[in-house]
Amino acid sequence: xxxxxxxxxxxxxxxxxxxxxxxxxxxxxxxxxxxxxxxxxxxxxxxxxxxxxxxxxxxxxxxxxxxxxxxxxxxxxxxxxxxxxxxxxxxxxxxxxxxxxxxxxxxxxxxxxxxxxxxxxxxxxxxxxxxxxxxxxxxxxxxxxxxxxxxxxxxxxxxxxxxxxxxxxxxxxxxxxxxxxxxxxxxxxxxxxxxxxxxxxxxxxxxxxxxxxxxxxxxxxxxxxxxxxxxxxxxxxxxxxxxxxxx
Amino acid sequence: xxxxxxxxxxxxxxxxxxxxxxxxxxxxxxxxxxxxxxxxxxxxxxxxxxxxxxxxxxxxxxxxxxxxxxxxxxxxxxxxxxxxxxxxxxxxxxxxxxxxxxxxxxxxxxxxxxxxxxxxxxxxxxxxxxxxxxxxxxxxxxxxxxxxxxxxxxxxxxxxxxxxxxxxxxxxxxxxxxxxxxxxxxxxxxxxxxxxxxxxxxxxxxxxxxxxxxxxxxxxxxxxxxxxxxxxxxxxxxxxxxxxxxxxxxxxxxxxxxxxxxxxxxxx
Ligand SMILES: Nc1ncnc2c1ncn2[C@@H]1O[C@H](COP(=O)(O)OP(=O)(O)O)[C@@H](O)[C@H]1O
Ligand SMILES: [Mg+2]
Numbered sequence: 001x002x003x004x005x006x007x008x009x010x011x012x013x014x015x016x017x018x019x020x021x022x023x024x025x026x027x028x029x030x031x032x033x034x035x036x037x038x039x040x041x042x043x044x045x046x047x048x049x050x051x052x053x054x055x056x057x058x059x060x061x062x063x064x065x066x067x068x069x070x071x072x073x074x075x076x077x078x079x080x081x082x083x084x085x086x087x088x089x090x091x092x093x094x095x096x097x098x099x100x101x102x103x104x105x106x107x108x109x110x111x112x113x114x115x116x117x118x119x120x121x122x123x124x125x126x127x128x129x130x131x132x133x134x135x136x137x138x139x140x141x142x143x144x145x146x147x148x149x150x151x152x153x154x155x156x157x158x159x160x161x162x163x164x165x166x167x168x169x170x171x172x173x174x175x176x177x178x179x180x181x182x183x184x185x186x187x188x189x190x191x192x193x194x195x196x197x198x199x200x201x202x203x204x205x206x207x208x209x210x211x212x213x214x215x216x217x218x219x220x221x222x223x224x225x226x227x228x229x230x231x232x233x234x235x236x237x238x239x240x241x242x243x244x245x246x247x
Numbered sequence: 248x249x250x251x252x253x254x255x256x257x258x259x260x261x262x263x264x265x266x267x268x269x270x271x272x273x274x275x276x277x278x279x280x281x282x283x284x285x286x287x288x289x290x291x292x293x294x295x296x297x298x299x300x301x302x303x304x305x306x307x308x309x310x311x312x313x314x315x316x317x318x319x320x321x322x323x324x325x326x327x328x329x330x331x332x333x334x335x336x337x338x339x340x341x342x343x344x345x346x347x348x349x350x351x352x353x354x355x356x357x358x359x360x361x362x363x364x365x366x367x368x369x370x371x372x373x374x375x376x377x378x379x380x381x382x383x384x385x386x387x388x389x390x391x392x393x394x395x396x397x398x399x400x401x402x403x404x405x406x407x408x409x410x411x412x413x414x415x416x417x418x419x420x421x422x423x424x425x426x427x428x429x430x431x432x433x434x435x436x437x438x439x440x441x442x443x444x445x446x447x448x449x450x451x452x453x454x455x456x457x458x459x460x461x462x463x464x465x466x467x468x469x470x471x472x473x474x475x476x477x478x479x480x481x482x483x484x485x486x487x488x489x490x491x492x493x494x495x496x497x498x499x500x501x502x503x504x505x506x507x508x509x510x511x512x513x514x515x
Binding site: 051053072074076078081082083084087088089090093094097098100101102103104106107131147151 | 395396412413462
């Protein structure tokens, strides 16, 4: 089975400085990877390259065996959606867009079911007919999460999904992820290193270059290099002491 | 009030008002929700080049306006991406070049240009039968295209980037939408004239937008409002012997203000 994502020697330049430099990254089937790094480290850029929204200056990217942008079997939660906030559209209609297939193909029963299911998962089903301009920022984020989930893709890209979400739903969100992660590869950008590290299989640390990429336990050193400061992987208040306990 | 309907030209005018309202209600909805008012203004003015071309070639200017405005719509939508140019600059350039071309074409045409004013300011009372037929065909094309691509139009209007990720060919769909704007411009030329077209493309949808959040209902409401308001304008222009295009636009403007006030009262 080919990898879900294969990046080899990828460079991405803006004007005259490199945002990404010699990035090599593989994501395997059913991988659950956290993409971690400081603000401006290039995480969003990396996801947009995988999606084909940006083209690398050098290097090779393959997504689900195709060129980026060719495979549409991808779920995406953008960090900053470019949506129109006062658009005349309901919550359910927004989520259905995650089920878009191709020109001239309407949404069928299965699409509707998947959309409603995802809304239920993010606890927004009761607001399915709500006008989106009447939602709070966090509620909207949940709708966009549902939109990404409803696709049931082979690859799910989540860019800072837990930003603007309340603690209750954050717990619920990780629960959702641990349920679906057997069915797809998931890449999640996050700054909650402590929490995330107890759920994911691997961590990639990105700050212009990939500083590390591997199982959680082996990634601590790279993390510190990427962030340029020591990192305490055991977050305060979280019970999952999975890391380097016996060293 | 109804006796003026007995005149043949009045009947034609009402048919024209109906055809106009279908185009501006359906396409105008997208113009308003996708916020492409400026580019639509550009397309409608550039269409004057097509009118001039008609005079030059000695064919019906409404016919020659069709390819001309579609091509300028496609150029406005794609030029900004092809060369390093912001879209609004591309619009401004094509807007004025289109109009200038129209003037040059008319200069070059033999003789003088009869009823040039009707293309600039509209004359819904004198729409010939052949033009009504053209308007009907264009309306059918518009309705058919929206029927086929409404999902994509909504998707790119709401969130173009996400639509692209989901596999919507968003650039192509945007160009098709602009081509529909171009076709509705042609439908509207005879009714209100090039200079006032943008009023019909925006006002009915902008009024309806205040009262519904559902795109199909928004289109329906805009069409119905369009019929009522243009007929009202037509009747008033007949009654007071005023220019029909301008009267229609004044009625639309007044209706918008009244609706805005009503909405304020409604929600307080
Ligand atoms: N549209 C843009 N225009 C200019 N600079 C950008 C743009 N997008 C990203 N950048 C720059 O690229 C770098 C990486 O950004 P980004 O990928 O968003 O980082 P991250 O998601 O890791 O915070 C930053 O230094 C940012 O300033
Ligand atoms: Mg980012």
